[in-house]
Amino acid sequence: MENNVIICGSGGQGVLLAGTVLCKAGLLENKYVTWLPSYGAEKRGGLSYCAVVISDAPIASPVIGRPEVIIALDNIGFDNYENSLADKGLIILNSSLIKREVKRKDAELYQVPITDLARELGNARITNMLALGVYAGKTKVVKIASIIEAMESYASEKYKELVAINKKAIEKGYEIGKK
Numbered sequence: 001m002e003n004n005v006i007i008c009g010s011g012g013q014g015v016l017l018a019g020t021v022l023c024k025a026g027l028l029e030n031k032y033v034t035w036l037p038s039y040g041a042e043k044r045g046g047l048s049y050c051a052v053v054i055s056d057a058p059i060a061s062p063v064i065g066r067p068e069v070i071i072a073l074d075n076i077g078f079d080n081y082e083n084s085l086a087d088k089g090l091i092i093l094n095s096s097l098i099k100r101e102v103k104r105k106d107a108e109l110y111q112v113p114i115t116d117l118a119r120e121l122g123n124a125r126i127t128n129m130l131a132l133g134v135y136a137g138k139t140k141v142v143k144i145a146s147i148i149e150a151m152e153s154y155a156s157e158k159y160k161e162l163v164a165i166n167k168k169a170i171e172k173g174y175e176i177g178k179k
Contacts, residue, residue, distance in 0.1 A: 001056045003141045006067040006084070007131070008049035008077025009094075011039055014128030015073065017154065019050030022132060024150035025142040026054040034062035047076050054141055069139065071131050072098060073114070092134050094127065110138060112176055118169060123162075126169035133170040137177020144174045 009015045026033040034053045040046030051064040066086040072078035074097045096115035118127040
């Protein structure tokens, strides 16, 4: 099994943290992982993405040409990566922020109002973790428990109060992804 994922959005949405958490979740399950980030010079608002590969076997390269999954948190990221999706790949689309029609008619499209759901839980900043929950529920590549444990390991003392709400976000996303 090898799963290639692009997580994309704008700076400030936690795209890189989501990729890091996903990699750590894979490591917790004794899988091979790579993480290749990219972001603009802007502190917030510019294009941000990361490529994550999770595999049962050693990974030759962290570069992903045609991802099997795109997790798109906003238009900036999605506009840049939609066409790179592998044939019949999966798009997890944040329909709270992406309103345009999807061009890829061959893709499995999973539209979820991720940011709206994060706000309902109490904080739009947990959009990234909710998206990871959707990914875990939809693909079963990593277990929800591994994502939660990975997220908790990255929570610094400064942000310990956010652990509970991030856990709720992951669990909510997972339930949505399983449907």
